[in-house]
Amino acid sequence: MLTLHAAPLVRLAPDDAAPLHDAAVAVDGDRIAAVGPLDALRGTYPRARVRQWPGTLGPGLVHDAPVPDAPSPRERIHALLRLGA
Template sequence: MLTLHAAPVVRVTPGDAAPLHDAAVAVDGDRIAAIGPLAELRETYPRARVREWPGELGPALVHEGPVPDAPSPRERIHALLRRGATAVLARHLGDAELRAAAH
């Protein structure tokens, strides 16, 4: 089912200097179908479910470097989450315990 994720502010890129206001992200399954003003997306996708979120929506932050050191694999993953990362490149999840903690 196509869903419009709407928010007062939508950032298209990290650190976007000109975010969209009263906008939405149209998501179909696991893919972004469109980004734009909420009113326009409602017209384009009249049967879409609408989820309204407070604050800002923005792109995922991918951690591109090695996973920080910490006492346990779980704490290493939590260190990334505290930094705002939502994804890690697979090549940095070398050992099985670290991969398990990330899933």
């Protein structure tokens, strides 16, 4: 099933200076089919399921907020996950 993963910001590269606003990544199975403005992808894939995500989607994990203090790396990851990262 094709899914549009939508977010307020979508980065095409980790160091991308200009992310796409109100964009999405179209995923078909285990492959990326397209990246672009959400409205355009909804027109191209009208039957696709849409999943809305907060924050920024990008190629890999990019956490653009302050990292919580924690006594160990493992506990820091758990703290990030509790915050919705």
